Amino acid sequence: MARPPRPRPREARTPVIHRFAVNAAEGGRATPAILCHCAPIHRPWSLVPRPHAHPAFVIAPFAAPADTSLVELIRDIGRRILRLTVYVGGLTVMIGRLLASLPQILGSARLVVYQMLTMGVRSLPLIILTSVFTGAVSAWQAAYQFQNFVPMRYLGTAVGKAVVIELAPVLTALVVAGRVGASIAAELGTMRVTEQIDALEVMGVDPVRYLVMPRVTSGALMMPVLVLFSDFVAIMGALIVAVLMVHLSAATFLNGVKLFFHMSDMYAGLFKASIFGIIISLIGCYQGFQTRGGAEGVGRSTTGAVVIASVLILISDYLIATMLFRV
């Protein structure tokens, strides 16, 4: 009976480097260091040394014949594009299933409320802490830049705008990404590797409806609430600095806040918060669903969830800004 083919070892799959070693040896240009250390190295042009790679390989690509490393470079770019495409494709499919499950939201109201409570309780203390200091430091920095140029009664105006439009939504989102996004990815990732998601599937319970929809809905609804808290606490933090350190009266500072305060700024901040909330939970869920390979895999998807969500938050913040605020 034929034995199934075994996966080829890593060395065999990356012959490029061996070929380079031989080429170099033939050309008489090889140094012992390069010959010894390039065999297990996967991507010779990478400028970031990786733990298993010897520093020698960082130098190697510049000596390598152009064609071999170029081929491997193109191959690697191709692999990355492919992986990205698969990721975005999978995410799109999940969003599709999520939208399809939205009509059942009322039947899952209990799950949504539970997620909202967890999300709020988990992140509120940290958000209050970060917001106080965000407000405080922005008041201090604004005062530093105002001195001798801008009257201090505008301090509240500057701080208020910055907090409501940018600081509170973005910093809250980053905190929640680290707190809630990570725990969603870890929880669902564990469920994936212990077959609990498979178990839902075979019980006829759609995991997207049961696990993803409540979390994403709760993200969309709860983030604006958290950002409102953050707005308030940050402005209080700024007020404390204004009164105690800049020696402004509380009334002057608060009048400054009110001076050019537009409700539309507030709405924009809350709208952004909602989008960020969706991004955080969606990426957390998707990372969790994608998890492979035991506890280590769970760790990987958790870190990935925080990194990807944070990057997407900052990018979408810029995109939303250009759409909502005309210069």
Next chain:
Amino acid sequence: MIAIRGLSKSLDRRVVLNRVDLDVAKGETLVVIGRSGCGKSVLLKHVLGLMKPDSGTVTIFGKQLDQLDRTHLYELRMRCGVLFQGGALFDSLTVAENVGLGLSENTSKSKAEIADIVAERLEWVGLAGVGPRAPSDLSGGMRKRAALARAIAMDPEIVLYDEPTTGLDPITAEGINDLIVRLRERLKVTAIAVTHDMNSAFKIGDRIAMLHDGHIIFDGSVDQVRNSSDPIVQQFIAGATTGPLEPL
């Protein structure tokens, strides 16, 4: 009831299943035996569409899985129960909520009705009174039995058991064997059971199939297995270290 045709699956570029054909008639229990890592769990995962075959088809209740949309697939799955090898209990829920989840999500039964069914199923597996506890507080064997209770909570017509008696003491294992036989005899459950435990295999199985190197190398009644002249089958059921299979 279950028909598997030409099922092939490779995982990580390794062929796990290679053109597997299997049939299970209504009311019959098929036991699949085979060495650890030979693909028994993978085979079970294909039966309810948890894994997609590279080629070949799976038909249950006369419907070919790859031709069903999600809604219809879920409808079929609700008529099935699965005992996962690792239990796969939801650790955010209590044991009772685990057992009752299918009922509370998919049926309009009242809380009291569900509680009654849950209590009854837990009693069947010898876990009466364990309902309020968290799965993480249970022993390995108790978890397995709780998972079994969950698998049979919705009166399934098809049940897939992945190693139902692994990790149980001989007496409890015997009780679970009895339960599986009872389900087959009274409720006419159609089942595929994966096991290493030959005692259990002979007891619960109408038929035994052996999976080896991606193929079904033997498929026959319990008596045919006992009298099989195939050296691999003989070595496996005797648990001998000498023969065509290497022990490690």
